[in-house]
Amino acid sequence: MGRQEESKTAGGADFYAKVYEAERPEVFFKSTPHRVVGHNTLVRIRKDSTWDVPEPELTLVVTSSGKIIGYTIGNDMSSRSIEGENPLYLPQAKTYDGCASLGPCVYVTDKPLDTNTTISLVINRGSKNVFENSIAINQIKRSFEELVSFVFRECSFPHGCLIMTGTGIVPGHDFTLKSGDEIRISIEGIGELVNTVQ
Numbered sequence: 001m002g003r004q005e006e007s008k009t010a011g012g013a014d015f016y017a018k019v020y021e022a023e024r025p026e027v028f029f030k031s032t033p034h035r036v037v038g039h040n041t042l043v044r045i046r047k048d049s050t051w052d053v054p055e056p057e058l059t060l061v062v063t064s065s066g067k068i069i070g071y072t073i074g075n076d077m078s079s080r081s082i083e084g085e086n087p088l089y090l091p092q093a094k095t096y097d098g099c100a101s102l103g104p105c106v107y108v109t110d111k112p113l114d115t116n117t118t119i120s121l122v123i124n125r126g127s128k129n130v131f132e133n134s135i136a137i138n139q140i141k142r143s144f145e146e147l148v149s150f151v152f153r154e155c156s157f158p159h160g161c162l163i164m165t166g167t168g169i170v171p172g173h174d175f176t177l178k179s180g181d182e183i184r185i186s187i188e189g190i191g192e193l194v195n196t197v198q
Contacts, residue, residue: 015087025142027150028090030076030164031100042198044098045177049079052177054195055167056121056185058113058137060144061106063160066152068144070108073185073193074164075101080173098198102162107190112144113137117188121169124182131175135168 019026037043045052059074077100083093120134144165151163177183177197186192 020141025147025150027147028094031095035095035097036100036102037098037195038101039103039193039195041101041195042098043075043077043101043183043195044096044198045077045179046079046082046096049081049093050176051081051084051173052077052079053171053175054078054121054123054177054183054185056119056169057164057167058117058119058140058187059102060148060163060165061108061160062148062151062157062163064157066148068148069110070106071113071187071190072102072106072162073104073187073190074162075183075185075193075195076164076167077101100164101193101195103193104191113189119169120184120186122184122186123171123177124184125178125180130181131171133169137165139168140165 043054055076055078057074057076059072060068061070061072062068076094077098079093079096082089115136115138117137118134119137121132122129123131142165147163147165151161179197181197183195183197184192185194
């Protein structure tokens with residue numbers, strides 16, 4: 001809903017509504033390895049964006065054959081002002097240096113996560129909590145296997161890949177990240193990913 005709202009004036013609201021109901025999910029390339037940072041490091045917001053948010057996401061660890069072997073935490077940093085101008089600007093809003101964070105570990109398991117597993121997001125500014133929310137992974141619309149099957153259609157991953165599953169937590173249009181903000185994303189059973197905005 002947030003993405004429909006942000007792109008309404010550009011005519012993108014119907015665009016996003018259709019993809020949410022379509023058979024084919026929205027799948028896009030997020031980042032090359034050198035643009036990804038780890039736990040306790042700096043993430044970035046674009047200098048040419050005025051509305052920037054973290055997007056906490058359960059991330060699938062997938063082998064070259066398309067098998068899910070584990071999970072980690074992902075922070076899909078997003079420049080919503082750029083994406084809101086035009087949905088075709090999505091690559092610019094999503095892919096830039098320091099646009100993603102992964103960690104703090106990989107939880108390796110051959111069992112699916114409990115559907116009641118909770119993802120939580122906390123943003124601190126100085127000593128003040130400025131945003132907090134959580135959601136269960138059972139709110140993710142598509143099954144993980146379905147997402148993997150679409151990512152692997154006509155694409156090979158000789159070393160496997162990491163697939164962020166989408167977010168159910170996005171701060172509202174009245175909030176934007178600032179330099180120095182601390183982003184804490186936790187997922188039960190995996191841990192907590194912490195980053196500071198550069």
